[in-house]
Amino acid sequence: MLSASSSSFAPASAAAMTMASSPLVSRFAAHRTTLRCDLLDQRRLPCSSGIQMKMRNPIATASASAFNNDAPRTKSYKEVIKPFRQMFSQEISSQSNDSDISIAKVLLYIAAEDEAFLAFNRDMDARFFMRERETIQDKTDSEEQLEPDPSETDSEELDGKSITEWLSELDAISKQVEAELLSRGINSCNSVQVLEAVNTVLFDTRGFKRTSTCFDEDPNDSYLHSVLTSRCGTAFLFSVIYIEVCQRLGVPIVGAKVGEEFLVWPETENPEELFEVATSGKSLFAIVNGKCVDDPKSMASELTGKSLLGLDVATNRDIIGIALANLFRVHWKRASKPTPGQMLTAPLTELNNFRISNIPLLRPHDLRLAIAAAERLLILEPNNWRVRRDLGMMHYYVSRQCREAIIELSICIASFAIEEEEAKELKLFVEKLHRLFSLMSSPLDSDRLALR
Numbered sequence: 001m002l003s004a005s006s007s008s009f010a011p012a013s014a015a016a017m018t019m020a021s022s023p024l025v026s027r028f029a030a031h032r033t034t035l036r037c038d039l040l041d042q043r044r045l046p047c048s049s050g051i052q053m054k055m056r057n058p059i060a061t062a063s064a065s066a067f068n069n070d071a072p073r074t075k076s077y078k079e080v081i082k083p084f085r086q087m088f089s090q091e092i093s094s095q096s097n098d099s100d101i102s103i104a105k106v107l108l109y110i111a112a113e114d115e116a117f118l119a120f121n122r123d124m125d126a127r128f129f130m131r132e133r134e135t136i137q138d139k140t141d142s143e144e145q146l147e148p149d150p151s152e153t154d155s156e157e158l159d160g161k162s163i164t165e166w167l168s169e170l171d172a173i174s175k176q177v178e179a180e181l182l183s184r185g186i187n188s189c190n191s192v193q194v195l196e197a198v199n200t201v202l203f204d205t206r207g208f209k210r211t212s213t214c215f216d217e218d219p220n221d222s223y224l225h226s227v228l229t230s231r232c233g234t235a236f237l238f239s240v241i242y243i244e245v246c247q248r249l250g251v252p253i254v255g256a257k258v259g260e261e262f263l264v265w266p267e268t269e270n271p272e273e274l275f276e277v278a279t280s281g282k283s284l285f286a287i288v289n290g291k292c293v294d295d296p297k298s299m300a301s302e303l304t305g306k307s308l309l310g311l312d313v314a315t316n317r318d319i320i321g322i323a324l325a326n327l328f329r330v331h332w333k334r335a336s337k338p339t340p341g342q343m344l345t346a347p348l349t350e351l352n353n354f355r356i357s358n359i360p361l362l363r364p365h366d367l368r369l370a371i372a373a374a375e376r377l378l379i380l381e382p383n384n385w386r387v388r389r390d391l392g393m394m395h396y397y398v399s400r401q402c403r404e405a406i407i408e409l410s411i412c413i414a415s416f417a418i419e420e421e422e423a424k425e426l427k428l429f430v431e432k433l434h435r436l437f438s439l440m441s442s443p444l445d446s447d448r449l450a451l452r
Contacts, residue, residue: 081372084113089379092317101316104244107224107323108166110376112158112326114223114369121365128442158225169228170241174248176201191266192273192284194251198242199287210235210290218331219369222323235290236326239264240319242288255319256311259299261292262322265308272305321380328373332394335366342391348425362397370394385416391425402437406430 088109092101158166180188180197189197202208208231210223217234220226224240227233239255242264246253255264265274265285274285285303286293292300312321336342339360374391381387392408395401409430413423 001108019346075120077117080116080120081113084109084116085376086104088113090095092380093443094322096315101320101327102165102167103319105172105241105314106162106225106320107164107240109156110324110327111223111225112163114372115158115370117372118365121368159229161225166225167229170244170394171248173201173206173241174245176205177245177249180205191246191251191268194246194249195242195266195284195288198245202238204335207231208233208238217330219327219334220329222330235292236262236322236324238290240323243319254313256314257322258303258311261289261298261300262314262319263289263292263300263303265289270305274308275303294348306428317380321377324373324377324380327369328377328390331366331370331373335363335370336360338363344390346427347393347396364398365396367397371398383416385412385418388412388416396433402433406433409433 016196044118067144079185088106090275091106091109167378177194177197180200181187181193186193193205208227211217211234220230221233222237224233227237228240239262243253243255246266253264254267255262263285265271265288268274275283277283278287289300292298293303295301296428332344334343342360342362371391371394374387374394377387378384378391388408389412392405392412395405395408409426411417413426418426
């Protein structure tokens with residue numbers, strides 16, 4: 001499980017308690033040169049987030065800016081990701097009816113933003129490395145590798161396809177299901193028959209496969225477009241695919257968070273039929289939701305047709321919140337891998353040993369992706385104070401962002417009803433951050449930045 005507190009990133013409602021080139025492992029990992037990316041901590045590790053991307057180089061027009069003062073200004077990563085963040089915010093706006101929100105479209109916007117960030121930092125790594133080589137020939141060779149063909153890709157493409165084209169992938173699966181139903185001589189069918197056909201198309205025809213539910217898996221398994229490409233992903237994203245495909249076929253699918261699992265089933269007047277064991281030896285409910293249904297350690301194994309009716313059905317916003325919480329856990333787990341067992345909120349209880357040199361070693365790209373997940377989750381759930389606290393703590397780990405940490409944590413203290421002990425810890429931590437922020441602007445050695 002994630003080292004961060006389990007309550008962090010829990011969706012606000014009961015229902016909800018329920019995204020170039022090869023994988024981006026730095027090509028310069030074998031060199032001792034420090035890779036300076038973005039505004040992140042000086043102690044850097046190569047990016048390890050396995051997300052792949054094919055899109056226009058976000059700083060292609062500035063390929064020589066590191067060497068030529070007259071070159072166009074290099075974009076910041078915030079400028080690169082801004083269009084995708086705006087599309088995300090617009091889609092989940094409070095002015096939108098929940099039923100009008102496209103879960104798939106929002107998840108694709110999330111993936112596009114994260115891949116834009118990774119592409120930006122990959123290019124920045126290469127550019128700074130090129131500078132440190134300090135030879136004209138190396139500079140020329142590197143630029144030739146980095147410079148894309150402007151006509152090859154579009155800035156809003158995701159792994160070579162537009163958002164609309166990725167949505168068409170789901171349309172194609174739906175059409176395959178329709179063909180499967182017709183091949184069985186079924187013209188008018190109930191929800192159970194549709195789900196059986198979906199299972200056949202996904203697992204037999206297309207060869208999809210669920211991965212482990214632990215949060216140290218390949219991040220690709222948590223991005224919708226990657227799952228549609230590799231046909232391998234988390235059980236949660238399979239649930240999303242079921243919802244999207246069946247929606248296109250006119251069969252409403254609902255879902256709920258049960259323990260650590262997100263389970264889906266069709267709206268039916270006879271839920272008991274979902275638990276009837278078929279000739280395969282499994283019930284339709286188990287085939288749709290995976291191994292957790294048969295795992296005695298899982299709360300899902302205790303469900304019956306009757307108990308399904310008592311679950312709080314997740315809204316579209318709830319489902320998006322679960323997706324973002326999962327992404328946060330994946331990226332925080334990977335960011336903290338160099339410091340095993342590092343808890344996100346640990347500094348709150350270690351105030352007597354508070355110094356800048358004690359900030360743990362974290363993977364900067366994964367940390368930034370975890371921050372992005374938290375920022376988007378706050379857009380979705382602005383009153384979730386634990387998400388805001390965790391966002392503030394992650395800004396603290398980025399040692400140059402004390403100001404952002406102070407802002408987020410101060411909002412927690414001032415705007416939410418927090419338990420007295422937690423509020424006291426946050427206040428003391430913010431006071432030390434204020435002093436640290438002042439000292440960091442002074443020419444002091446970092447080992448002297450110990451606050452008593």
